[in-house]
Amino acid sequence: MNWTAIxxxxxxxxxxxxxxxxxxxxxxxxxxxxxxxWKFIVESVVALPLVLPPTVLGFYxxxxxxxxxxxxxxxxxxVGHPLPFTFEGxxxxxxxxxxxxxxxxxxxxxxxxxxxxxxxxxxxxxSKISTFFKLIVPLSMTGLVTGAVLSFAHTLGEFxxxxxxxxxxxxxTRTVSIDIYDEVQALNYAGAAKTALLLLAVSYGVLLxxxxxxxxxxxxxxxx
Amino acid sequence: xxxxxxxxxxxxxxxxxPIHAHLRYEVExxxxxxxxxxxxxxxxxxLRSVAGLEWPEEGIIQFLSRIWLDTKSGIRIxxxxxxxxxxxxxxxxxxxxxxxxxxxxxxxxxxxHDRNKRVAExxxxxxxxxxxxxxxxxxxxxxxxxxxxARAVAPRPQLLLLDEPLSALDAPTRLQxxxxxxxxxxxxxxxxxxxxxxxxEALTLGDVMAVMGKGLVHQVGKPHEVFSRPANAEVARIxxxxxxxxxxxxxxxxxxxxxxxxxxxxxGLSSDAIGAAVYVCIRAEDVVLEQAGSGMTSARNHLLxxxxxxxxxxxxxxxxxxxxFPLTATITRGAVEDLRLVPGASVxxxxxxxxxxxxxxxx
Numbered sequence: 001m002n003w004t005a006i007x008x009x010x011x012x013x014x015x016x017x018x019x020x021x022x023x024x025x026x027x028x029x030x031x032x033x034x035x036x037x038w039k040f041i042v043e044s045v046v047a048l049p050l051v052l053p054p055t056v057l058g059f060y061x062x063x064x065x066x067x068x069x070x071x072x073x074x075x076x077x078x079v080g081h082p083l084p085f086t087f088e089g090x091x092x093x094x095x096x097x098x099x100x101x102x103x104x105x106x107x108x109x110x111x112x113x114x115x116x117x118x119x120x121x122x123x124x125x126x127s128k129i130s131t132f133f134k135l136i137v138p139l140s141m142t143g144l145v146t147g148a149v150l151s152f153a154h155t156l157g158e159f160x161x162x163x164x165x166x167x168x169x170x171x172x173t174r175t176v177s178i179d180i181y182d183e184v185q186a187l188n189y190a191g192a193a194k195t196a197l198l199l200l201a202v203s204y205g206v207l208l209x210x211x212x213x214x215x216x217x218x219x220x221x222x223x224x
Numbered sequence: 225x226x227x228x229x230x231x232x233x234x235x236x237x238x239x240x241x242p243i244h245a246h247l248r249y250e251v252e253x254x255x256x257x258x259x260x261x262x263x264x265x266x267x268x269x270x271l272r273s274v275a276g277l278e279w280p281e282e283g284i285i286q287f288l289s290r291i292w293l294d295t296k297s298g299i300r301i302x303x304x305x306x307x308x309x310x311x312x313x314x315x316x317x318x319x320x321x322x323x324x325x326x327x328x329x330x331x332x333x334x335x336x337h338d339r340n341k342r343v344a345e346x347x348x349x350x351x352x353x354x355x356x357x358x359x360x361x362x363x364x365x366x367x368x369x370x371x372x373x374a375r376a377v378a379p380r381p382q383l384l385l386l387d388e389p390l391s392a393l394d395a396p397t398r399l400q401x402x403x404x405x406x407x408x409x410x411x412x413x414x415x416x417x418x419x420x421x422x423x424x425e426a427l428t429l430g431d432v433m434a435v436m437g438k439g440l441v442h443q444v445g446k447p448h449e450v451f452s453r454p455a456n457a458e459v460a461r462i463x464x465x466x467x468x469x470x471x472x473x474x475x476x477x478x479x480x481x482x483x484x485x486x487x488x489x490x491x492g493l494s495s496d497a498i499g500a501a502v503y504v505c506i507r508a509e510d511v512v513l514e515q516a517g518s519g520m521t522s523a524r525n526h527l528l529x530x531x532x533x534x535x536x537x538x539x540x541x542x543x544x545x546x547x548x549f550p551l552t553a554t555i556t557r558g559a560v561e562d563l564r565l566v567p568g569a570s571v572x573x574x575x576x577x578x579x580x581x582x583x584x585x586x587x
Binding site for chain 1: 275276277302303304305306307308309310312314316318319320329330332333375376379385
């Protein structure tokens with residue numbers, strides 16, 4: 001098995017989930033509580049990666065961070081090398097690609113929080129941001145874990161975006177799914193099977209965790 | 225400037241009658257304002273606007289010298305900065321916090337030593353000892369109500385806002401807590417606004433009462449005066465209790481309580497102690513009129529009186545009788561003719577003991 005590819009993949013998935021946990025929270029909060037009438041426009045943008053072919057998404061990200069775009073030029077001036085075909089570029093693409101997998105469970109969990117609890121918190125003199133951390137986050141814990149786990153699992157299996165933005169550089173952007181593809185191309189089915197089984201097992205395990213957590217019947221049991 | 229509360233707001237919800245509330249009353253240390261009206265009359269919206277949870281399109285809310293809302297000059301004070309205690313109808317206790325955690329929730333500005341001391345004080349005041357570690361879902365309705373109130377008063381607010389504080393409780397608990405709430409509010413020496421649609425709560429708890437209907441404030445005054453002297457037919461319809469007089473419990477016998485009202489004795493149902501001051505409340509449709517000198521009936525109260533006023537109201541007629549106190553009866557036009565009622569005529573008013581409602585009256 002290609003352990004370097006496995007390491008790169010898990011590093012990418014963990015960092016993506018971690019960043020989305022930080023970046024996704026304010027987006028989900030805004031999507032849930034904003035009364036702006038054009039909110040649906042932003043909602044649709046966040047959901048786009050769900051329906052867009054990964055190659056299309058990857059293509060636009062590649063163009064956006066490439067040396068011909070202001071963002072790409074700014075980055076290469078700052079760091080000294082361009083963003084495409086690096087781990088950082090791949091991470092950025094993964095974050096955008098998995099955004100709905102984090103934001104939608106977050107927003108669904110915030111939506112479930114009784115508004116009257118939030119109002120009660122405000123009248124007790126607790127600011128909106130403290131209310132978020134003291135009240136909304138603990139009440140949305142299941143949704144937050146679900147969002148993080150789903151974006152982790154989703155990143156594990158990404159292929160098209162990696163190919164477009166990351167390329168296939170060993171130890172940098174070569175992930176498990178690319179590795180499997182290469183093994184099959186090289187007619188090494190035994191190698192592909194082992195790696196594929198690992199990915200299947202991890203993905204299934206992660207989904208087991210999510211569904212077990214969201215089981216309503218257990219809502220009372222673990223506490224007492 | 226006198227210590228006053230001014231509420232003068234306009235708030236519109238789509239599909240409902242707009243709320244135009246104008247209300248001003250004097251506030252002393254423990255003045256309790258009752259916002260009284262049927263559901264949909266806008267009383268909760270007013271309370272929420274005072275709390276800063278609802279933003280009227282237009283108007284002013286001023287509490288003592290502090291302006292909380294003034295749409296003309298763009299003043300909008302957030303609920304966090306109003307120093308209020310607010311208790312919504314279903315209490316909204318924080319499910320992830322214990323009883324002590326709920327009470328301490330609004331005390332973030334205090335050092336931990338002071339915070340623990342304050343929580344202990346409030347726990348004692350609300351008799352919640354032993355429940356500090358319990359989660360809200362493990363509590364009874366009455367305990368939840370006390371925790372919600374404790375949480376609201378713990379940060380020492382300047383004004384307490386209670387939305388239907390007793391309506392989520394079963395009847396016996398409600399009756400018991402009604403009395404406790406009154407003495408508690410007086411002990412806290414904290415002005416408060418209470419939303420209710422229950423006239424016995426209004427009489428027990430209120431110092432000032434504002435009657436609301438369809439988004440308008442119809443009358444503001446002392447509760448028993450509003451009940452016995454409604455400003456117009458709309459108020460009379462909303463409050464629904466035409467006779468409210470002061471009395472005193474003088475005897476308990478065979479499960480019935482005798483009260484004296486200005487020399488007249490009435491039998492009703494109550495558990496108040498002998499000597500207790502009560503409001504005697506009688507709805508006009510519960511009063512039956514008989515010709516003087518006729519026979520016995522099952523009603524426990526037969527009051528000989530003199531007709532002082534006859535006022536037609538649609539198909540019914542409202543007859544006021546002086547039987548030691550003014551009593552109002554609603555009867556049909558036919559009954560007025562059959563009994564030959566004219567001002568000055570003698571008549572007997574019969575009232576079942578169960579229709580004589582006794583509400584404790586405190587100073």
